[in-house]
Amino acid sequence: MSAAAVLAATLIGINVDRFSVGIIAIIIMVRLAAFIRQGMYRAVLRYSGIHTVIIASTGVAAGTMGGVAVAYFFHLENTADLGRAFLVLEGMMSLLVCGGLRLAVRMLVERAAQCGGQRVLIYGAGNMGEMIMRDLKRTANFSPLGFIDDDRHLQGAMIHGLPVLGGLSDFGAICLRHKPDLVVMAIADLPAQMIRVVFHACMERNVRLVAARGGAMGVLGGSNGLNLKDLALEDLLPRASRKIDPAPVRAMLAGRTILITGAGGSIGSELCRQVAAGGAQRLVLLDHSEYNLYVIHQLLRERHPGLQVVAVLMNLANRDAIEQLLVEQRPDVVFHAAAYKHVPLVEENPCEAILNNVAGFRNLLEACDRVGIDRLVQISTDKAIRPTNIMGASKRVCELLLQNFPVKKTRLCAVRFGNVLGSSGSVVPRFLEQIAAGGPVTVTHPDITRYFMLISEAVALVLQAGALAEHGEIFILDMGAPVKIADMARQLIFMSGHQPDRDIRLVFNGLRPGEK
16 A cells, blocks of 8 residues: 555655655555454455455545544645645555455456356346355356346346346257356246246256255355255156145144054154154054164154154054054054055065955954044055056055944044155155166156155145044045156156266166056
8 A cells, every 4th residue: 555655646746755654654554454443354365345345445535534634633735745636546546456456366266266167057147146156156166157037127137247148948049059067046936837847948958957045055066155956856746835734733633642554664654753743642653564663763762752652563464453552552543554555566465465455454443443543544545546456456445445334433534645756665766776777767668657746745635634534535635747757767867967868768668567
């Protein structure tokens, strides 16, 4: 700053005497004090921005006003003969040195970080998009190209030097011109339909897609501060969001004893977690798998230390043992999730499937009514609709039994739904294993479709149905639109960083017994 002052005086031909030198010294000391107090010299250069310019401006102004005030106090005319021209020119040069150089350093650091990095398009030119763009500029290995936004008022605008290149309808032309490696979705609460549209647009052009989750704090690849995450398969399911009234469920569970059969399975274990969170007093877990029962028992004890948890290793074929258990524990509600569900295995073992699915349910139904259990909720399946396999037929028999059994005390209902993502025996984990092994991914038929839902969503709706049931109803969950399995496989391949049908191919191996 002293160099700037002397240079300014020289440029405008001022003779610097001891009074003017004193005023310049006061200006410099006041600025130093202001900069130190505002943290100018503690700031990280690579994060310099508008706040740096503000600090520099206020410090320079404070120093100049300090010098003028001292000159006025000592009656030094024309600010010790420095003059207004000196004050203006010196102030501008000091601002350029103190603030401008810091911004220049930041720009050089960002430009160096972006060299050779992934070329990034940001979908969404709003607040989140602007924030993500600023973080991308400061992050190594990323080179932001511009924005995509469907708001025509924004198209063609510039945001921090980057253009809004067009809307999603222009995505193909934008990709041809700029060749992006990555698209970041930076729109909060984007409708599910639009997420699928953006995903398929990126998939067609082999451009990776990630989503910004709630701001610029998180991990992408563990190496930077961006909260960017790959899409999950559930983000692409064609289903509407559902609002569930929690009051009836809490009234059914709060302070009650709940028995869950098949408690260690995919549906059963999620039932356990949601029932425990719903305020149940005691939870009785029944399963014939020792390991599955151990896992869910330990998890509930750790997460809900105040909950009474009873683990019962039992097979539903033992009618007397079931009745004895109900007499001892006296559950208010029974959720029956125990069943053999894997279609090909059930086709190959029909007798065991009928014994477990049908006879086991009848034993439980009869025992509940004899003991006087208030409510029994059966987990059924959409395969019970016009069944073409043993598994679906066994579940349909259970539904008919539920509707026609002459119960005296117990209220009965069944809940049907389709496949749940991530359940044991689900197609998704199998596809992921095949992709990790380098393929091929095996699909039974090009046109096969299935309905999918998240386990947590399905169980929440099961609890809602159980709370609303009167007697004998079969509730059918709205699973949204059916999903083509071949399309799902290709989506998983693309989401795993490979190009479908080129890096990893699909093989159609024919329908298995009992499938439709």
